[in-house]
Amino acid sequence: MGKFAFHAAAAAFAVSTLAAGAAHAAPKAVGWDSVPASETILFYPGQTSMEWILTGSDHGGGRAFKKGDRCFECHSQEAQDMGTKMVTGAKAEKTPIAGKRPAFPLKVKAAYDAENVYLRLEFPAGSHADVPFAKGGKLDPDNEVKVAMMIDGGKVDMAARSGCWTSCHSDARDMPTAPAAAQLGAAKGIDTKAGYVTKYVPESRTQFDTSKRDNWDKVKPQADLDALLKGGGFLELLRWKSSGAAEQGYVLAERVLKPATDFAAVGKKEGANWVVIMSRKLKGGQPGSVTLEPGKSYTVGFAVHDDFANGRFHHVSLDLKLGLDAEGEIKAVKLP
Template identity: 30%
Template sequence: MKLKTSILCAATFAVMPALAADPAKINWPKVPVVKVPLFYPGQSTYEWLRSAEHKGASKEVIRGDACTTCHDEEDNEKDLGAKLVKANPLEPMPVRAKNGFVELQVQAAYDAENAYFRFQWKTQAPEPGTEYPYYRFDGKEWKAWGAPRLDAPIQQGKQPAIYEDRLSMMIDDGKVPMFAQQGCWLTCHDGERDSRKVATKDEVAANEAMKAYGKADVRKYLPASRNDPSDWKTGKSLDELAKIKAEGGFADLIQWRANRSNPINMADDGWVLHWRNFDAGKNPFASNMDDKTKQPKYMFDAAKFGSKEVTANQLRRQANYLVKGGNAVPFDPNAGWKEGDMVPRYYLQPGDVTGSAADNKAVGVWKDGTWTVLLTRPLNLANDDDKAFKEGGVYSVGFAVHDDSITTRGHHVSWVRTVGFGAKAKTDIQAVKLK
């Protein structure tokens, strides 16, 4: 991020004082707050929405009508969330005492270089969700420990609920058919993890298209990536996908992660077409498992962290991030590991983040029960896996928050919103130009 330090300009800044491009210095109280209601969607997949179970609406949804042509009543999101978060046909694994609704406050601004977003929401837990599952030594082997709340071992009380809080934004620039009307739901399908009719490992392994994609499970995909949009098994060829992608027929997906990106002031960058892919380059985080030795790659540097491991009683009491080039040293199998010793499942790699994967900077602070996340994304990105925000542009976006140790569909989501950067058309969220 380039910092402008010209004092001459400062006098003309209407909203921002001294420094351009430092989102913390933007005069946010002057930027309008848009309240975006988020609700728990259960398993309301693309396929369910087009079925007779979506009472009297399947024809309209297939035709491409906007969700909000019908779901336009005040507090509809609160009602939907309250119903869907409890046991019902769209929620076979209800999470005890979970909230059905979250209000997300969104503010947006931009200058010649960047778009800036400020997000705020209240967390259900009385602490920030900054932990991520671990690898735990059981005396013999290193096994994953801790998991999100929709997982069976958590619901059966066999393991602790652990997962990072997240804020996601899916973006389209008008090139994904129906995105402006139906948003993120286009990417949510039967067969995906935690969804209806979850695809088994064997089913995925036997599928030619998934083999060609090199994927072992089904994740978010857009209808255009399949010959039959309602059947994950009918994936198009890599050549066909490359053509759709080159024409802009993919959605951008930014995810701020309280554990795996926030400690190094980043959000990740991804794109959705046939799967939920990461942008080219290197991510803020990487797996801490060596697939060959079945042992972690890194452990803590005791001189810097205080110990080589973390134990369960240290969770949520301290910052347990493993940082390559910081507090991490190569794993030593002979370091005297005891049952119950743990190391993080992912390490952060601030010195390695490169390419298009490195576009999004973000700083999140949790205080008094509320996350405040400042996201900075350069304007006019020219990568082939990004939707470039441009002056004058209007974009369709969907927002999601993963709250209180949950992942996959256990998030709270929004209907589509529009964001404009000095656009002529009126948009739900109008980014304020910083002069």
């Protein structure tokens, strides 16, 4: 894959339809035909956690990353090959899924006005590969597809170089050092209602040990977490489900998602592709919202759960820059 290819796509979608069923109504219709598209590759990441990235014996690029290189700079032309290695179990994957595709293209269009930022995402529908360890081959029977976006406001140390990877850890659900249920039940200082360890950012822990890879229960005191949330030390998380729900929240000590108020999304199949339209207020009023400003760039990451997948069995992007009339792999254009 080249770093990015820009071209015009033919489809148009009225953002005003986002008002249906969502608390945040997007009043302006976007003429998507006139907005340039960026293209990247979403690939299957296997069990490549942040700890894995930082360990030289696992990841040859760990030293370059520690010196300041972005994952995108090193791997933007290798995403397809990386996905193939992991989806087949050749590297960093203990439970390969027969028939699961290693990678697929994602086209992104972005625009903004005085109040909102708008995104149009398009990607090919999956093949419905059966998951061998899920009943009926479906981890999430209610949602054929889920589409998520993370936004870094610049206060999470490694996010600008790694995107969503800074929230992906070896002790999370279905990962190599995930704690047993009995350990979760005895834990202090962490909400265990989910029954497993969710995403978190290293800043939320009193230590971040990349060797033992068991930082899940080293949670900082609540007062420290509150200060991080107030100061922007989180990753914003937006998600659309094909069952119709739009959710927003953040990742700090754990993943927090609630019904959307400053965010709206709709999606449908158009031929062989899924098309998802997102709209979000530039200045979100919810805890865990990043304020987006014209003239600035923000690190973002995208994830797609297709074929009724759940948990870590998704496809993801490398770290990308979204620029609002600013430099970035994805350029959001100002609407008249």
